Amino acid sequence: MKNELDSKFLLQVFDKIRQHGSKEGDEYKLMGITAFTDHDGYTLYIEDVNVKLRFGFHNQYHFDYDSSDHYDSFEKKLKQIDKTY
Template identity: 35%
Template sequence: MKNSVDVRTLLSVYEKIKTQGKPIEFGSQLEDIKCTESHDGYSVSLSDEHVSLDINFHNTYHFHTMNEDPESVINQTTTEFHNNNETQIQAFLKKLEEIDKNY
């Protein structure tokens, strides 16, 4: 994965969505980004319609995209699959940067 993100920034965005977003079932939403947290508070998630991002204890994180399995995507090479996922993740990160900047 080409992404190198600052976990502190991600947590800052999470807090902004949580405090300034509208309440939804199991979390909050600001613009089209939703945030939720685990029942124990050790992990939080940020998501939109294409990507979800889990931020775990010890500042580890993992991205999930709509099409996680290259074998399930018809008529797409593995390279195209990875490029598509990377494009979705980069667009998602741009949304998070905008929220961080604007709120």
């Protein structure tokens, strides 16, 4: 399965989740999406209940999910956050 989310888009959505989401510990939550970083801030994590995205150094990212339907739903949530905020 090929995932083609733009790095700029991912960073933009991550920032919107941090700005507009509710903070719970070190995590920010908005519209069913959770966003947080590792301890040094170099790796970003964006996830929902079915999909985990790790975005790190040199704009490399990795998705972990079981079905393309889960990925499609996750992508729609990210696009909705970007559009709404």
